[in-house]
Amino acid sequence: MQKEILFTLKSPYRDDLRIQGYRFGKGEKAACIVGTLRGNEVQQLYVCSQIVKTLSELERRGSIVHNKEILVIPSVNSASLNIGSRFWAMDKTDINRMFPGYNMGETTQRIAAGLFESIKGYNYGIQFASFYMQGDFIPHVRMMDTGYQNPSLANLFELPYVVIRSPKPYDTTTLNYNWQIWETSAFSVYTSATDRIDEASAKQAVASVMRFLSRMGIIKYHGHSGYIASVVYEKDMVPVKTKEAGIFRSLKKVNEEVNFGEVIAEIIDPYEGYVKMQIMAPTDGVVFFTHNEPLVMENTVVFKIIRKIHN
Template sequence: MKAPWWPAWYCRRNRCLCRWNLVERTVVVMLEPILELNIPFREPMVLYKNEFRGSGDGPIISLVAGMHGDEISATYLLTRLAAFLERVVRGMEPHFNLRGTVRLIPIVNVPGINFASRNWPFDGTDINRMFPGYNLGETTQRIADGVFQGTRDSHYAFDVHGSNEQFYEIPHVRVFSQNEKDMELAPYLRCRYVLKRELTPLYKTQLSYHWKESGISTSILMLGVARQIDDVIVNHMYEGLIDYMLATEILEGPPPAPPLEIPTFGRKNTHLVLSQAAGIFRPFVQAGAMLRKGEPMGQILNILTGQLEEEVRAPASGLLASLRMYPLVYEKELLARVFTTMDNPLSTSDVWYQEQ
């Protein structure tokens, strides 16, 4: 007889991969579908959440990654957390106890990660422009609805991203400036800086906007560059998220490391470095460096002649937070972002930060 595709502990009644019988009865671990979509060929596509329900009445935290199918570091961060939480609920991390609920959705764009595609592969839709979604709409609207409905009861929520292939972003957390609590918690995450993000209608189609509108303490985590895993960054954020869960009493355990003193930047602290010439860009500096105003950052060379077209210099003294990875540039393209502690009077546009 042909073996069923589900493992022996598949719960047929709830159509979930419930493993609560494998751990203490006070803790429930569920690998559960949040959405099932029929696709043109073979089995339906299923979006899973991996949920760890603790023994107490602690808060609920949701972490979502893989909205963009090429942001592998973001997905891997949740993979690491799943392994840690599994050890906690099995008693293999004796210093920790789960009080609240941790909900992990490591992949939203399921075909995207299988084909290394940032957007929804069939029509190029960016799923992070489809929120809050619509359960009777087209496929990506239904996916957005499934993710939002599956997380909207959270107290804390993280939308975890990486940069695209063209840019390297040093790890940072984006919070909404109205909320002082978010600002107090953000330094536990061990990022290099906090970016205050404004709740403008510009972002109305993104998951984070609707979480925030629903009263959830919302953060966006940014790490690394697409299609790569940066173990150093992932390790920092993994430790930082454990400290964050300790600080919010989702986890019980040893006291979290004291929060880092990291700078907070906003729109007015931003200096964009745009190319003044077209050609091939070769940087001299690395993302994360502290720059002095006027310091050479790189060159743009004429590809045919090798002649110098532009010497790129730092527009201000500050932190080089992001740097272009893709070397070919047209005129007026973004090469880098520098954040300073002083306001930049020229930084007035609403479209001041490329959104991921």
């Protein structure tokens, strides 16, 4: 393992921002793994730390394939991690909306440019990402529908689902999208948590990456098989919204089946305790996402359901 400072941003007030990478093996740029781009992505940082630990052991045993290099970057945004801010503290901009970056631009544009210069050119790119909605997900691999995506490769992670998203204009500045445009096969891996550590899904994520690297001939690894993934398109998921604000009581967890008309959540009046609203399942299916905060506002998406296809 070789530790390396990939990019440094000078700071007039605090310690400099340093993006540190860990290189395993030598030769062809086989795979790059990126962790936290945002300051609340504690789970993503933890998963990458466990990948560094696992790859260190594999390298010690000679299990990195000859002429293959793996680069792991656990954290890009340590400054925001230090203060618990999701976005860049000075101007609240999102590094994952700044790619491929601009080295003469605003701070987060320069960070994105410095990072992208170090990570472009790899055959495979894996990002541990987090979603803009607060909640729990089924662990899955997400890909942008750029025309360059390859769902068959995403299946090799053996997570329960591969989700394909049609990019909106703001998605064109994300790491996943730009990796693909620059001819890297890019995958965003989502676990069950963001700002807390979920040990079970973290282990599942590490194992999924090791399976993928093994199947692509980058490492020698023998582990348990995972899932035969189902490929779904995000546009086909059914969102379920609230019509009332209040205390949110979910009656269903992710990966549970629901039936049309079944009560899947309740909204409780925060002052008087009565049920203001029952939320019904609009279709038969499987819960892919559920809101996990105790309070909810009116018109909030609290579930996403993968519609069951009846034969």
